Amino acid sequence: MNWRKWLLISIVVGYMGILIIAPLGAIVFGAFREGAPAVLEALQHPHVLRSFGLTLIICLVVVSIHGIFGTLVAWVLVRHQFVGKALVNRLLDLPFAMSPVIVGFTLIVLFGRNGVLKPLTEALDWQIAFALPGMILATLFVTLPFMVRELMPVLEAFGRKQEEAAATLGASGWQTFRLVTFPALRWAFLYGLGLTCARALGEFGAVLVISGGIQGRTETATVYIFRALDDRQYAGAYSAALLLGAISLVLVLVIDVFHRRSQKSIEQR
Amino acid sequence: MTTQTIERTAPRLPWGRWSIRGAALTYLAVFLVLPLIVVVVDGLGAGVESIVSVVSSPIARHAIWLTIWTGLVMSLINAVMGLLTAFVLVRYEFPGKTLLNAVVDLPFAIPTLVTGVMLVILYGPQAAIGGWLNQQLGWQVIFAPSGIILALLFTSFPFVVRSVQPVLINLDRSSEEAAATLGAPAWQIFWRVTLPALLPALVSGTLLSFARAIGEFGAIVVVAGNIPLRSQTAAVYVYGEIESGSQRDASAMSLVMLAIALGTMSLVDWLSRRREVQA
Numbered sequence: 243m244n245w246r247k248w249l250l251i252s253i254v255v256g257y258m259g260i261l262i263i264a265p266l267g268a269i270v271f272g273a274f275r276e277g278a279p280a281v282l283e284a285l286q287h288p289h290v291l292r293s294f295g296l297t298l299i300i301c302l303v304v305v306s307i308h309g310i311f312g313t314l315v316a317w318v319l320v321r322h323q324f325v326g327k328a329l330v331n332r333l334l335d336l337p338f339a340m341s342p343v344i345v346g347f348t349l350i351v352l353f354g355r356n357g358v359l360k361p362l363t364e365a366l367d368w369q370i371a372f373a374l375p376g377m378i379l380a381t382l383f384v385t386l387p388f389m390v391r392e393l394m395p396v397l398e399a400f401g402r403k404q405e406e407a408a409a410t411l412g413a414s415g416w417q418t419f420r421l422v423t424f425p426a427l428r429w430a431f432l433y434g435l436g437l438t439c440a441r442a443l444g445e446f447g448a449v450l451v452i453s454g455g456i457q458g459r460t461e462t463a464t465v466y467i468f469r470a471l472d473d474r475q476y477a478g479a480y481s482a483a484l485l486l487g488a489i490s491l492v493l494v495l496v497i498d499v500f501h502r503r504s505q506k507s508i509e510q511r
Numbered sequence: 512m513t514t515q516t517i518e519r520t521a522p523r524l525p526w527g528r529w530s531i532r533g534a535a536l537t538y539l540a541v542f543l544v545l546p547l548i549v550v551v552v553d554g555l556g557a558g559v560e561s562i563v564s565v566v567s568s569p570i571a572r573h574a575i576w577l578t579i580w581t582g583l584v585m586s587l588i589n590a591v592m593g594l595l596t597a598f599v600l601v602r603y604e605f606p607g608k609t610l611l612n613a614v615v616d617l618p619f620a621i622p623t624l625v626t627g628v629m630l631v632i633l634y635g636p637q638a639a640i641g642g643w644l645n646q647q648l649g650w651q652v653i654f655a656p657s658g659i660i661l662a663l664l665f666t667s668f669p670f671v672v673r674s675v676q677p678v679l680i681n682l683d684r685s686s687e688e689a690a691a692t693l694g695a696p697a698w699q700i701f702w703r704v705t706l707p708a709l710l711p712a713l714v715s716g717t718l719l720s721f722a723r724a725i726g727e728f729g730a731i732v733v734v735a736g737n738i739p740l741r742s743q744t745a746a747v748y749v750y751g752e753i754e755s756g757s758q759r760d761a762s763a764m765s766l767v768m769l770a771i772a773l774g775t776m777s778l779v780d781w782l783s784r785r786r787e788v789q790a
Contacts, residue, residue, distance in 0.1 A: 247603050254599045257592050261665055265629035272632035295671055311538040318535040325587045332780065336543055337770035341726025344765045347753055348549040386542045413529055444622025447728035451753055466626045471733065483628040487621050494620035
């Protein structure tokens with residue numbers, strides 16, 4: 243009996259070791275092959291700094307927009323009753339089936355050189371494709387479901403009793419939300435923001451397509467890594483990949499705390 | 512009396528309710544439905560014959576077939592190893608179990624492009640392991656289908672584990688115990704009693720990982736490169752066509768990919784609803 247247990251455990255540990263741990267070790271090893279100073283130097287290249295700055299800006303904008311509208315959508319999908327609600331609910335998984343490259347392509351169709359909306363954006367003098375707005379739009383598309391999917395179960399578990407009590411006591415809709423509903427949602431809200439941010443940091447395909455990858459101008463961290471790899475600037479590519487991977491990992495570890503608190507608050511109800 | 516209370520607790524400002532709903536639905540329409548409509552309209556705009564002629568070119572056909580078969584191989588391995596991992600994590604106690612459980616989620620935390628870079632460092636021809644595999648076994652990973660499968664295995668590892676695990680935790684063990692009392696060997700208990708109970712979760716997790724694999728780009732483009740008729744998948748094909756300005760080809764291939772991924776996800780949806788009806 244016991245040998246079977248240890249055999250199965252070793253198979254799983256071995257598989258995960260080869261599949262997941264070995265590549266993680268390889269990137270640390272690959273980046274530090276020429277020593278820590280080389281990594282630091284590679285990371286101080288203006289293109290690297292600029293690309294990480296751009297990723298941060300996109301991440302902040304996307305997180306704020308999804309933070310507001312994602313909460314609104316979760317609220318409407320849980321608290322309102324309307325025709326077609328079930329359909330909307332199922333459509334929420336759509337970005338999951340959509341390749342990031344296709345998302346980027348739809349933006350090219352809309353805003354690219356022969357884009358459908360090109361006359362409009364030109365008249366307004368808006369630069370969307372091959373510029374920051376397009377990259378933000380691309381990231382917004384691929385990160386849409388996270389916020390909504392995190393908030394919906396908590397809103398459902400929270401129920402309406404306390405909200406109704408607040409309303410009976412004369413609180414306005416906004417007051418009820420701000421003082422009663424939101425405090426209950428707060429951990430799930432933070433977790434949703436974190437997940438959205440993590441996904442935004444790592445977005446590549448959609449942003450690559452719509453940004454055009456203009457060196458030092460429309461490159462996000464991932465697009466920079468891809469280009470550096472193509473140009474055989476391995477030190478830059480590996481160091482930036484290591485940094486981006488580390489940031490994502492730390493972020494996910496931190497928001498896991500929010501996730502646990504949120505789960506606990508659901509269980510307590 | 513009852514109607515009166517309902518009226519009183521309902522929001523007093525219907526316009527506020529309507530504007531919130533309107534804003535939420537507009538936001539969803541723009542960010543959820545718009546890309547789908549654009550792909551479908553743009554793809555079908557050129558006519559069905561145009562799509563067929565694009566997709567039946569040798570390069571496009573190869574890309575579709577490569578995407579499907581590497582996805583299927585990945586799903587199969589993922590189903591077996593994901594099931595095994597979930598089983599070990601739920602049924603056995605051993606030192607380091609919490610850590611192992613945490614490692615399962617790592618692939619979701621790492622950007623897929625970074626995954627690609629990792630695999631290139633590990634298995635690239637200049638790397639120790641990659642060079643050894645290539646010279647001793649004649650097995651090439653990078654710029655080859657095995658690299659695609661490896662990248663997909665990495666990025667989709669959590670799907671099956673995380674869909675089977677909760678079902679296994681909540682599984683009532685009395686049937687297994689009954690089978691054991693009746694003298695059934697362990698593998699038979701697993702095969703006849705445990706597995707059937709896990710099957711729906713296993714199938715949906717596997718299908719989800721397949722749907723996801725159809726569109727995977729970041730990890731694959733680095734690991735497999737963009738070599739037509741050899742290691743170019745459908746997503747990389749679309750990227751290449753956009754770059755070279757042939758939107759018609761990109762849009763036809765996008766439609767095919769979307770049809771496969773959405774078809775797979777509808778299957779998952781249908782299976783889970785059928786289960787709900789039965790239960």
